[in-house]
Amino acid sequence: MSVLEVKHLxxxxxxxxxxxxxxxxxxxxxxxxxxxxxxxxKSTTIRVLLGILKATEGxxxxxxxxxxxxxxxxxxxxxxxxxxxNLWPNLTGGEVIDLFVKLRGGNNNHKREELIKKFDLDxxxxxxxxxxxxxxxxxxxxxFSSDADxxxxxEPTSGLDPLMERVFQECVMDVKSQGKSVLLSSHxxxxxxxxxxxxxxxxxxxxxxxxxxxxMRHLTRTHILVDTKQSIxxxxxxxxxxxxxxxxxxxxxxxxxEELDNVIKHxxxxxxxxxxxxxxTLEDLFMRHYEGNEKQGVTTNG
Amino acid sequence: MADQVLANTGRLARFIFRLDRIRIAxxxxxxxxFTIIIPPAFDNLYKTQAERDAITETMANPAMTAMFGPGDxxxxxxxxxxxxxxxxxxxxxxxxxxxxxxxxxxxxxxxDGRIEMIRALPSGRLSYLNASLVVTSATFIGLALFTGxxxxxxxxxxxxxxxxxxxxxxxxxxxxxxxxxTAVFAQLSESSRGTIGWSTAVLLxxxxxxxxxxxxxxSLSWLSPLGWVSKAEIYSSNQWLPVLLMLAVSIIxxxxxxxxxxxxxxxxxxxxxxxxxxxxSRFLQSPFGLAFRLQRTGFISWAIGLFVLGASYxxxxxxxxxxxxxxxxxxxxxxxxxxASLVEQFIPTLMIVIALIATIPxxxxxxxxxxxxxxxxxxxxxxxxVSRTKLxxxxxxxxxxxxxxxxxxxxxxxxxxxxxVMEEGLEFGMIYSAAIVYxxxxxxxxxxxxxxxxxxxxxxxxxxxxxxxxFFVLYLGNMFQFPDWVGQLSPFGHIPQLPIEDAAFMPxxxxxxxxxxxxxxxxxxxxxxxxQN
Ligand SMILES: Nc1ncnc2c1ncn2[C@@H]1O[C@H](COP(=O)(O)OP(=O)(O)O)[C@@H](O)[C@H]1O
Ligand SMILES: [Mg+2]
Numbered sequence: 001m002s003v004l005e006v007k008h009l010x011x012x013x014x015x016x017x018x019x020x021x022x023x024x025x026x027x028x029x030x031x032x033x034x035x036x037x038x039x040x041x042k043s044t045t046i047r048v049l050l051g052i053l054k055a056t057e058g059x060x061x062x063x064x065x066x067x068x069x070x071x072x073x074x075x076x077x078x079x080x081x082x083x084x085x086n087l088w089p090n091l092t093g094g095e096v097i098d099l100f101v102k103l104r105g106g107n108n109n110h111k112r113e114e115l116i117k118k119f120d121l122d123x124x125x126x127x128x129x130x131x132x133x134x135x136x137x138x139x140x141x142x143x144f145s146s147d148a149d150x151x152x153x154x155e156p157t158s159g160l161d162p163l164m165e166r167v168f169q170e171c172v173m174d175v176k177s178q179g180k181s182v183l184l185s186s187h188x189x190x191x192x193x194x195x196x197x198x199x200x201x202x203x204x205x206x207x208x209x210x211x212x213x214x215x216m217r218h219l220t221r222t223h224i225l226v227d228t229k230q231s232i233x234x235x236x237x238x239x240x241x242x243x244x245x246x247x248x249x250x251x252x253x254x255x256x257x258e259e260l261d262n263v264i265k266h267x268x269x270x271x272x273x274x275x276x277x278x279x280x281t282l283e284d285l286f287m288r289h290y291e292g293n294e295k296q297g298v299t300t301n302g
Numbered sequence: 303m304a305d306q307v308l309a310n311t312g313r314l315a316r317f318i319f320r321l322d323r324i325r326i327a328x329x330x331x332x333x334x335x336f337t338i339i340i341p342p343a344f345d346n347l348y349k350t351q352a353e354r355d356a357i358t359e360t361m362a363n364p365a366m367t368a369m370f371g372p373g374d375x376x377x378x379x380x381x382x383x384x385x386x387x388x389x390x391x392x393x394x395x396x397x398x399x400x401x402x403x404x405x406x407x408x409x410x411x412x413x414d415g416r417i418e419m420i421r422a423l424p425s426g427r428l429s430y431l432n433a434s435l436v437v438t439s440a441t442f443i444g445l446a447l448f449t450g451x452x453x454x455x456x457x458x459x460x461x462x463x464x465x466x467x468x469x470x471x472x473x474x475x476x477x478x479x480x481x482x483x484t485a486v487f488a489q490l491s492e493s494s495r496g497t498i499g500w501s502t503a504v505l506l507x508x509x510x511x512x513x514x515x516x517x518x519x520x521s522l523s524w525l526s527p528l529g530w531v532s533k534a535e536i537y538s539s540n541q542w543l544p545v546l547l548m549l550a551v552s553i554i555x556x557x558x559x560x561x562x563x564x565x566x567x568x569x570x571x572x573x574x575x576x577x578x579x580x581x582x583s584r585f586l587q588s589p590f591g592l593a594f595r596l597q598r599t600g601f602i603s604w605a606i607g608l609f610v611l612g613a614s615y616x617x618x619x620x621x622x623x624x625x626x627x628x629x630x631x632x633x634x635x636x637x638x639x640x641x642a643s644l645v646e647q648f649i650p651t652l653m654i655v656i657a658l659i660a661t662i663p664x665x666x667x668x669x670x671x672x673x674x675x676x677x678x679x680x681x682x683x684x685x686x687x688v689s690r691t692k693l694x695x696x697x698x699x700x701x702x703x704x705x706x707x708x709x710x711x712x713x714x715x716x717x718x719x720x721x722x723v724m725e726e727g728l729e730f731g732m733i734y735s736a737a738i739v740y741x742x743x744x745x746x747x748x749x750x751x752x753x754x755x756x757x758x759x760x761x762x763x764x765x766x767x768x769x770x771x772x773f774f775v776l777y778l779g780n781m782f783q784f785p786d787w788v789g790q791l792s793p794f795g796h797i798p799q800l801p802i803e804d805a806a807f808m809p810x811x812x813x814x815x816x817x818x819x820x821x822x823x824x825x826x827x828x829x830x831x832x833x834q835n
Pocket of ligand 2: 042043044083154155
């Protein structure tokens with residue numbers, strides 16, 4: 001069952017096309033990673049699904065309800081953390097958290113105290129004195145102490161230290177284990193890799209790739225390090241082999257996943273001493289897509 | 303040493319000027335034009351000395367002195383008339399300009415973290431403050447010169463060169479003084495709102511102190527910088543001493559601001575902040591409670607300010623009686639009008655000014671909604687279970703309550719001061735109805751702010767243009783003898799002038815219907831549009 005459905009979403013600002021025919025969905029109980037370079041349209045998409053911006057075209061449904069027309073009903077079961085958390089300089093963090101929790105209609109004091117402690121936040125300080133990370137903590141505490149069904153997080157950890165990032169990850173795992181859904185827009189790929197079941201990659205307002213990480217890995221290359229008794233020959237003649245390099249520890253190269261079988265068969269003829277393989281990282285995926293057209297141009301030429 | 307502290311001040315000054323060049327140009331052009339269109343208009347309306355002398359008769363009373371300050375009524379040339387009617391009001395506007403310009407590049411930039419970046423560059427600790435002072439000072443020197451030569455260039459006989467230059471210098475000097483005041487408060491207060499608030503309070507107190515002392519004891523007006531404006535006696539005896547005083551005071555204030563800046567940490571003020579509350583009070587936990595909390599300080603300050611304003615005007619009613627008691631001609635001239643008492647005849651004149659000023663805080667309260675949107679804080683509210691109608695409704699209700707409180711308090715101030723200084727006392731009901739009758743017009747102004755927010759959110763400030771228009775045509779309407787429709791383009795022009803006119807029901811009813819209409823439209827617009835910053 002889909003908690004969030006985005007269909008043919010287009011958003012224009014004046015003449016500028018910020019989003020063009022965006023489609024994706026988030027299923028119940030899953031963590032969906034939303035990644036893309038700066039200015040790709042992540043925040044715009046999120047604002048449309050929050051009913052802050054009105055879709056120019058297309059349909060956005062949250063819990064089966066229209067994101068614009070039924071925003072208030074939707075928001076009773078949704079928690080949001082923006083990337084840039086702007087707070088009121090003369091309210092304290094504690095006051096803001098209470099206000100946010102109350103405006104959603106929930107009330108979970110026990111959770112509030114626990115999270116404030118976990119995130120190591122001083123709720124008696126005025127927001128004026130908070131650093132970016134601390135403001136983000138305020139928004140995170142407010143979000144996770146409310147009992148929502150969908151958590152929408154727009155680059156929520158960009159100001160957190162590694163320790164706090166770990167706490168954040170625990171919070172996400174925690175809500176996931178309760179069967180809640182999460183839409184996580186992020187730049188920190190290790191985080192996305194660790195947390196997300198599926199990802200969507202957006203670039204220049206269009207989704208260019210989406211699916212589970214396993215599916216996506218299929219589309220890319222595995223890193224291989226191999227050391228053999230005799231030196232390997234004719235490897236470069238294989239179609240799907242790239243970036244062959246001689247190192248102290250042996251030969252390294254990348255191989256397209258569909259060619260893996262053939263290549264390993266070929267290599268094994270030379271007497272394997274050592275074989276290490278690493279799955280493609282999200283970074284590889286990311287770089288391939290971000291660098292976009294230039295890179296593709298090079299591969300077709302070469 | 304000076305190198306270290308003031309490095310790159312010149313470059314920063316040029317940078318600030320670049321940022322603000324359009325803003326500064328608009329202020330200067332607006333003020334200069336506003337000043338130089340007046341004398342030809344007066345010259346046209348009052349062609350002979352006899353006509354001008356006739357108008358002095360309505361000017362020579364405490365209510366007018368409280369509003370315009372003293373003037374040279376015995377030699378009421380076009381020049382003296384311009385100086386009397388215009389210079390004080392223009393000086394107040396110049397004071398507001400100084401506060402807004404100066405707060406921008408001191409505390410506001412500091413609060414938003416921009417000064418931090420500047421300070422990390424090879425610029426001195428005091429460079430940015432002084433760059434900002436240089437730009438503001440240059441602006442007011444420019445204002446002095448443009449206004450001075452502009453007035454002289456009109457070629458009107460009574461506008462001589464010395465008087466014209468003095469006119470400009472007085473305005474420029476006022477600007478410098480309030481730039482200094484703002485520079486000091488930018489060090490003392492921890493926020494830009496506080497800076498603007500405190501500086502405006504000083505401006506208001508200066509005005510009220512001047513109003514009271516001009517009526518009761520003119521030599522005490524030397525205590526108020528705005529009193530100096532009238533003491534210059536422009537286009538009559540041309541006193542330069544007040545201008546020198548302004549220069550001296552502004553230099554002292556600027557030195558003080560430098561000193562204060564040098565002994566504090568970046569981001570800090572001098573009013574220490576204590577730890578706040580760990581939990582939100584019950585009241586805060588709603589959009590309405592939040593909206594109120596954000597405006598609480600402003601609300602209380604304005605409420606006190608308006609009570610004091612009303613009381614200051616009320617306190618002159620005593621002098622009023624003595625004044626008219628001694629003057630039989632006035633008694634005859636005024637009493638013939640429909641049997642209203644002397645004081646009653648002046649109430650509408652005072653009330654229109656009070657009502658217009660009481661409209662400022664509710665309009666600010668309504669525009670706060672847009673301010674919150676610009677700072678991206680509405681997202682926090684709207685992404686929770688709060689509808690747009692409820693959100694805007696909270697600000698609207700607050701603005702309406704604000705309007706009601708402000709107009710009521712100023713009436714209360716006027717009545718309580720007036721009744722205590724008058725022999726026979728004043729009837730509260732009469733004063734209150736003359737004030738509250740403006741309520742529909744105030745709500746209509748709030749409505750305009752809502753309408754702009756709904757449909758032209760980037761132009762919500764246009765409501766102030768409309769407000770200034772209203773102020774101008776109704777405050778100076780009688781002087782300029784505008785046709786009726788000019789005043790009626792403003793909601794305030796439709797309000798019956800109690801107690802000398804009857805409380806006509808129809809105009810108030812129609813005005814209220816129109817107000818409700820534009821408010822509903824504005825809500826619809828707000829519900830249909832994107833949030834944008
Ligand atoms: N209100 C707006 N008006 C015009 N352009 C906008 C507006 N909001 C966003 N954009 C543009 O839309 C694009 C997508 O922005 P955004 O969604 O914020 O990207 P990101 O993926 O970094 O979150 C950017 O090019 C941005 O400049
Ligand atoms: Mg973004």
